[in-house]
Amino acid sequence: MQCPLEMKPRWERRKDARPQELLAAALDLFVERGFASTRLEDVAKRAGVSKGTLYLYFTNKEELFKAVVRDTIVPALGAAEDMIASFEGSSADLLRAVMQAWWANAGATKSSGMIKLVMAEAGNFPDIAVFYREEVILRGTSMISGLLERAVERGEFRPLDVFLTTQTLIAPVLMLMLWKHSVGPCEMSELDPVAFIDSFLTMTLSGLLPRAP
Template structure:
């Protein structure tokens, strides 16, 4: 017979996730400098003293936001890439589609813009963003490219530069929409961009069938 977890215990276990969700909203709305722990506590529906039991500083909270709410999606991508036994073409389509889905959450580009705008004043923001998100994503794509080169699917070249070429237009489109969304009529459709860019970049990446290595 299963035991029912008391509501107070469920509430306590859920609090870190609730605080992080509230912190994402506050950071996206106000930026890092203007965000207050009081605002996060109020949005999460808890006392400020309760918040300090989980996060001592605003830096700690931002690190948790990146690790648990943003970079956590990378684990799904990494798992999907490892499980997909297909060509680099399949992988690129999958990666860009997942990126479009993630970037469709308007809080993600808002926080990216916040990091860019405030990283000079708060350099730790850039370090956290780089180590937990950017470096991991570039490393994942570069590793997939290197393996495809070893199989004879992809042309010679620096795998990390190829990774920048694949991911760059998606990041640019999201920041374009975030910065100019209220003034520009040229906002790209992220899903359509992902699909079209996948075809475009693969046209430049892939070796012609006649030049591909034959695998035993």
């Protein structure tokens, strides 16, 4: 009773796992080949089921895509929100921690490939675009904006335009994600994400101009 998962016969557990296996397979292929070039037959094959089975869980290709987006992109945000809520220390350190965690939890995983895809296909999926804006962009920017507001209030950062600064802070992570999944594969050897984020923050925090003595 305490552990109901273990009590199911194996094939039933398998049945419960089907959607996840299909989502995982779909994620792989969508990221690898893009939406249009991904054949549902290949998704099914990779998940070890038949084409027909896929339709037992997802009405059509579009819904599968949406499910992958929902399943992949949202979870990464939770971790970052928790971190901000519980962090103690300087805002500069928090910003560093948040951005590095962000990369580690989202950027370095396959979900960053989905972000590329969402941007590419947004035009073809109006409701994905809405979902993405509300669930990902708004939540992500609120998180950063809140951090900035608090830092300014506390005098840790100078007065600044919160909205524009938020966008600025998002840019490098977004760029890393796109890099990783497009031309990056060849170039990436040279661009170390951790160092890049670190460099970006150093620059952003202290500025490029030499300090007045």
